[in-house]
Amino acid sequence: MSPIYTTQGSTSVKRSHDELLTLDLSFGHPPGKHLMAGKFDISEALYKMQSSIKQCKWKVSLEEHVHVVLAATSILLLTPNKYLDKIKHFFDLKDWNTAISSVKMMYDIQPPPTPLNMEGNAFKFVKGLSVLIMKLPRFPIVEDINETELCTRFVDPLLMGLFDDPDNGVYLRRTNETTMEAKQNNSCIDHCPDLCITKSCGEKWGADCGYGEAKPAARDNDHFLVCMDLLRVALLSKESLDKQCLDGVLGVQIVGRTLTFYVLLLPAEEVYTLLQLAEVKIPDSLQSLSHLIMDISTILCLMDVFDRLCVPTDE
Template structure:
């Protein structure tokens, strides 16, 4: 016996209300957890009034159920009132209209005028090597604001002739959809919580092994991220070698002797440099020997400032790895500004802390790598660290575009931890920035033996640097490049 239409209409609709974020579509078990999550986006959802029950509605019956049933509708509940909606977009529109006071405030006109009044700085020949940017592009990298504004962005459709497709998965389309999703944010995004969005705004796809960022997951699942990484590793021959255990054992013996003062630092240096090793391993031992000469025997308890961090700890190690004057390659500290000056520095005269540059005659020809350095103290300042990473990405991208490079090395130094990246252009509009590895520079001679365990990683980084970070054989076509369309932050 079937129900009449009038009877069917009188039966209330069974509804399950779920607590889903209208920014990232993540669902939480309680309203309180959703409200706490929204704070991540500077959205301060007000609490529902106490001792007030949900208004009765004869058309729906609110139930508690985890079952997927065709007769049960899932509605998205407002975190600040009792309204609920079938579509997440409807919830977003409701919240923006009826709870606008909970949304983050946009910068005032005065703040914008202050940014626009930054003085321009003349560029010299050396700064041209880092890739020029227009004033509008550079102002979008202004360090005075900490939030990204997607309202001024637009993105170019993927090329029909040069797309990155892996096992029928269209990486180019997925990345473009990810970029487009940035435009749906009607308010500013914090850089430290959305570094992948910031990178994507300038067409950089940031990738690292075994990391699946929340911003990417709606467009790349774990298998697709792994496939994309695997394709880049295969295309550019990124393969970590095995470690020579016998060679490491010999080096450990030398270091143990210098730690126990059985031999001098000078003798240890000679012994390390006379070990029978391949070219890359020999460079690694030269870097070890440089640290033996420079580091204190025990760790310094006082805070290490940026200049000392660079000169005593980081520079001896990296200089031996990348500096090769006979081949015309120079590892350079190119930014001599103090930390205080950098805080007030306009993006119009940005320079990297580090540049690895090839010399041709008496002029700098092109850049093989860029780096940014921070002392250990601001490690908790995640915004500053993310901003440095974005700076490295932009410098590398500009070098690929303006200097026609196959790849560029990126280095981010925080304290004594160095993270190495390589940026490549596997398809039109996708600048892949792939994390190669992380090295911890020791704080004393006593800690140097721990660094020997990273010999294979260093050999891997040097191999990638030597093969991939080179000028392209054929010029990169203009349409393959993507201009940096950066969020204001």
């Protein structure tokens, strides 16, 4: 295991210490059948991103190299509509868009009317919306709110309606406790996630098929912490997919009232793709509730991805 070059950059809120990640950099060429997008070799491009890390002699900021840092863990972060300078060395714009489209096509990820369970998911959405309505203030609150209030008043009511389904053994759980190992190592990665979506197995908890990290809106400009949350969600999802043999794992990054959804997939050997699905903003009051209704097609697609892909694999 080798320390990787991540520290807060000029765009981050300054802290009194650097934070290092310990990642395994002993990777080689991807084995087996490569992931292709037309004639473009996605597996080879990911390997080149991994290899570029070994050539760096100095620490650089995580927020400016999040795609490359994730590549060191064999995770390819696919962000539609975001084509950063660090990606240009490995994917040109055409190949980048083709790679995203290929993964979406492979897993049939597209808006309704494709979802087969659209009526059931629409009912769950309406149910979750009714819970959210009971929690929302009548008028916007000007003052900043902390993470606990953000989650209990805005985030949890919506996510409970979308993914919490006790009748089918699926539970949205609050798990934001620090493990003993994390306390000893003072590590950001070893912290428990703020929330997870768990399927029960009889009287015990079963597979974790979703993870989420939350930060209040006041931390929106701390890009280091925001990227660290994304990294934590990605690594937890990868571990869950491997150990619990799932087809996919849902990831939710929460910054203020904006929720960014991802799904981690394994389309080829040692090539994990973290595909950004959508951004959904929770209304700040009953006055702006209609804005959420405009996202119903997107939300139904998210629920369909979770129902179809975040399940035990057949292979």
